[in-house]
Amino acid sequence: MGTRACCVGRVGVRVARSSARTPALPTQRAPNCRAPDFELLRYNGNMISIFVLALYSLISLILFHNFYYKRRKLPPGPTPLPLVGNLWSFMRNPPGDTLHLEWQKKYGPIYTMWFGESPIVCISEYSKIIETFLKDGETYAGRFNFVEFDKIANIRRSGVGFTQGDLWKEQRRFALHVLRDFGVGKNLMQERVITELETLCAKVDKDIENGIKEHDIASHIDIGIGSIINTLLFGYRFYGRKKPNSTNSKTTPRIFFHEFGQMSAIMIQNHPYLRKLPFFDKQYNKMVDVSKGFSKFFGGQLEEHKQDFDEDEEATDFVGAFLKEKARRDKLGDSHDFNINQLRGMCFDLWVAGQETTSTTLAWGIAHLIHNLDVQEKLHEELDRVIGCGRWITVADRPQLPYTCAVINEVQRMANLVPHNMMHSTTRDVTVDGYFFPKGTAITHQVSAVLYDDQVFKEASKFDPTRFLDDKGQIVKCDELVPFGVGKRQCLGESLARMELFLFTANIFNHYRITPGDKMPSMERAMWFGESPVVCISEYSTIRETFQKDGDTYAGRWNFVEMDKILKFRSASGVVITDGDLWKDQRRFTLHVFRDFGLGKNSMQERVMTEVETLCEKVDKDIENWVKEQNLASRALRSYRIRKLNFKGQTIFSPLYANRSGFALHDNSDEARHPRVFSDFFEEHIEAHKQDFDEDEQATDFVGAFLKEKARRDKLGDSHDFTLV
Numbered sequence: 001m002g003t004r005a006c007c008v009g010r011v012g013v014r015v016a017r018s019s020a021r022t023p024a025l026p027t028q029r030a031p032n033c034r035a036p037d038f039e040l041l042r043y044n045g046n047m048i049s050i051f052v053l054a055l056y057s058l059i060s061l062i063l064f065h066n067f068y069y070k071r072r073k074l075p076p077g078p079t080p081l082p083l084v085g086n087l088w089s090f091m092r093n094p095p096g097d098t099l100h101l102e103w104q105k106k107y108g109p110i111y112t113m114w115f116g117e118s119p120i121v122c123i124s125e126y127s128k129i130i131e132t133f134l135k136d137g138e139t140y141a142g143r144f145n146f147v148e149f150d151k152i153a154n155i156r157r158s159g160v161g162f163t164q165g166d167l168w169k170e171q172r173r174f175a176l177h178v179l180r181d182f183g184v185g186k187n188l189m190q191e192r193v194i195t196e197l198e199t200l201c202a203k204v205d206k207d208i209e210n211g212i213k214e215h216d217i218a219s220h221i222d223i224g225i226g227s228i229i230n231t232l233l234f235g236y237r238f239y240g241r242k243k244p245n246s247t248n249s250k251t252t253p254r255i256f257f258h259e260f261g262q263m264s265a266i267m268i269q270n271h272p273y274l275r276k277l278p279f280f281d282k283q284y285n286k287m288v289d290v291s292k293g294f295s296k297f298f299g300g301q302l303e304e305h306k307q308d309f310d311e312d313e314e315a316t317d318f319v320g321a322f323l324k325e326k327a328r329r330d331k332l333g334d335s336h337d338f339n340i341n342q343l344r345g346m347c348f349d350l351w352v353a354g355q356e357t358t359s360t361t362l363a364w365g366i367a368h369l370i371h372n373l374d375v376q377e378k379l380h381e382e383l384d385r386v387i388g389c390g391r392w393i394t395v396a397d398r399p400q401l402p403y404t405c406a407v408i409n410e411v412q413r414m415a416n417l418v419p420h421n422m423m424h425s426t427t428r429d430v431t432v433d434g435y436f437f438p439k440g441t442a443i444t445h446q447v448s449a450v451l452y453d454d455q456v457f458k459e460a461s462k463f464d465p466t467r468f469l470d471d472k473g474q475i476v477k478c479d480e481l482v483p484f485g486v487g488k489r490q491c492l493g494e495s496l497a498r499m500e501l502f503l504f505t506a507n508i509f510n511h512y513r514i515t516p517g518d519k520m521p522s523m524e525r526a527m528w529f530g531e532s533p534v535v536c537i538s539e540y541s542t543i544r545e546t547f548q549k550d551g552d553t554y555a556g557r558w559n560f561v562e563m564d565k566i567l568k569f570r571s572a573s574g575v576v577i578t579d580g581d582l583w584k585d586q587r588r589f590t591l592h593v594f595r596d597f598g599l600g601k602n603s604m605q606e607r608v609m610t611e612v613e614t615l616c617e618k619v620d621k622d623i624e625n626w627v628k629e630q631n632l633a634s635r636a637l638r639s640y641r642i643r644k645l646n647f648k649g650q651t652i653f654s655p656l657y658a659n660r661s662g663f664a665l666h667d668n669s670d671e672a673r674h675p676r677v678f679s680d681f682f683e684e685h686i687e688a689h690k691q692d693f694d695e696d697e698q699a700t701d702f703v704g705a706f707l708k709e710k711a712r713r714d715k716l717g718d719s720h721d722f723t724l725v
Contacts, residue, residue, distance in 0.1 A: 074119055075435050077112035078103060083267060085114030100124055100449040110433055116267050120144075120423055120442045121435075124449035126456060126480050132432060133424075133445050133487035141488035142425035143168070144442040159345025160492060161352070164425070167337050175346060175492060178321045182232060184496045192231060193503045194392050196224035199239065201511055214517040217508075218363045225362070225500060229354035229493075233347055234301055235317035298344045318350065319343065353493030357417055358500050365411035365505060366514060367521040368463050375465060376509070379407055383510045393506040395499060402475040404506050406465035412483040412501070413451045414463055421445055424489065447482050456480045 071077075078086050089099055100122065103111050109125030123129050133140045143164040160172045183189040200220045207215055227237040264283040268274050275284035305319045311328075315321040326338040369376040382403045387393055398405060421444045428439050437443065454460045457467060457480070470476050484491035491497070508514075689703045695712075699705040713720040 071112070071119075073436065074112040075110045075121060076107045077114075077122075078107075080114035080117075083116065085116050085118070087115060087267075098452070100446045101452055104446075104449055104453075110435065118442060120444060121437060122444055122446050123432075124446040126450050126482075128432075129445040129447070129450070129482075129486055136430075137488040139426055139428055139430050140424050140443060141168075142427045142440070143489075144423040144425035144440075158342040159347075159349040161349040161422070162345070164427075170337065171342065171346065172492065174322075174325065175318075175350065178318055179232075179492075179496070181321070182318070184232075184499075189228075189496065190395055190499065190503070192228055193500055194394075194507075196227050196237075197392065197503065197507050199227075200224045201507075204512070217366060217514065218359075221362050221504065222359045224504070225359040226355050228496075228500065229351055231317070232354065233318045233350060234305060235320070295344060298347045299340075301347070302340060302343060319347070322346065350493065353491055354496055357491070357493075358497045360417055361412060361415050361497075361501060362504055364415035364417075365408070365501075367523060368411055368414060369407070369509070370514060370516050370521055371523060372463050373515075375407065375463070376514070378403060379509055380513065383506065387506075387510055389510070393503065393510060395502065397506070398502060401506060402469060402473060403465065405475050405502070406468040408501050408505055409468045409478070409481055410463060410465040411505075413457065413481060415483075416448050416451050417483070418448060421447055421485065422489075445486055447485060450480055450482065 071080075078089060080086055081088060101124075103113070103122070104124040109123060109128045111122055111124070112119050113122055114120065123132060141164070143162055160168055160175060163171065183192075200223075203220060204215055204217070223238050227239070231237055264274075264280055265287055268280055268284055268287070274280040302319060306323065309320065309323050311324055315324050322338065322343050326336075326343075329336040329338055369379070382401060383393075386400050387397065393401075423442045423444050426437050426439055426441045426443060430437050450456055452460050468476055468478055468481075484494040484497070686703060690707065693704065693707050695708055699708050710720075710723070
């Protein structure tokens, strides 16, 4: 109704102006009267009113559905937004583990969060976790997967991490059996760990002898832990010609979880149709590529293994044991799930369980002990007193090293590696605290909330190993310390991880005192854009203290490498994306030119008023081709106004489209080729400007001033950055 009233008011103004100049006319209508236009406006007004009413009804329906209907039978929780659910909260508070503490305090120990349109019931209180996931483990042993996830990463319908039912039970039982046979938790596996520690320490000692003072100990640990699990899976260590494989082995699972954990990826898994839209199509293609890369990596390893496989020989690694079991079942002729796809999934699950969590926990441990040198000193004191030097520490020494064990416990608690536990699903209908959950309900235990809860661990944000010691300095069992999860789906590699954490921590700190290098390691959990960390400052006083009072320190510009490749015309040009001397010179020149052209003065006000007048005249005639703010910027740049823009021009000057540039690069439409269109657009107009340019004449716009300055510097013969590239 607002638009219709505006139209009527406008007609009324015109009639009033006419009546002021001429006497009133009879009621008979003149032949050339504009009444039909009035009727058309009234018709359009009615249509707009109907559209607004329909839109209002649709929005009301969506709000009713989101805020009440779909949540009415679930535990309370944060209000989900359409499409994204509560993902936005995690984006604003990365990595999100503190959110679970806030929600627990606000909504109680059982609450509902939303990943996209999928509700996830969260249990965050330790007693409730034990009551459900441990005492009634079978009920919560299902695995909830997004349907689209299974379609994209079809290889993930395998292994033990993402499967459920009989397949999961059989494969988990087989994996545990093989791991026990290969000595996990026994002396045989301990010997393998000690071998990797010997290699690690030999490498560090050699670097020290060569005068190297700083060491990337975390990378050495990555290779050592990777060698252990790789020996278990594929039968070889990461050294010599096999060493490069360690990089792929570590990055492949990381990239997989990173891409599938993006907010856009979760939205695609909730709403498959989104993958056909700009921005989402790129994320979808990434997910597909990552899945193929994962399959290719492990597939190559398995193919190499199969060539040397002999079913009559004793298996020496997990892959060999799996192939041997497959051959046995093939001979029996029964249907079974021991296939290559399943083997790839098992390799992925065991790799993540045996490599990623352990090496990352050890890295956090080193960081905490660098920040808490008093704790490290107490650790050295115990190791020197009990062990001394001259031998390797073994698992048998664990009872005599309570402070070392307490340090490891506290590192695991503080590291809190999984801020959002993987989602389970109920295998039957169940009622918990009055809430009814039908079979298939997505549910998870938020161990991260337990580990950071001040009511469970006093001063939980403080690194304090003594919380795990009694008055006599002996280790105290703490039931609430559950970093490996609870219930039927407890971490498959827990026994191996516990051994590695103890042996690596005790032996490394028995050999070395570790102090910070040039700067202290960061203890902040960072938000990442892709593989790139971005430090965010959000408090006003801190923003002023950094960006204003110490502006030069923060004046650099960080760019994505790929963006410079795609937007080739932006490479080392302009003022927005450049930095250093180039940025200072170009910014100074630009401000000088703008001041000369009257920016902030009456002459610029006259230009703005001219555009406002033209805008008002054009609205009534050609609403589809009018241009808003873009005319102002265009006029300042090129001294003539955009009278009419074609499709490409509208795309270039649309702020909305500018925000999605780079997100539709896999699309073949004209608007998707945004970087090239942008570059061609400016090149075309600069070239036209050059043809009329005369360096002796006064510049009347920015391009003219730039060309004039370029000509002046060219004459001086000095090197400069006033180029057309």
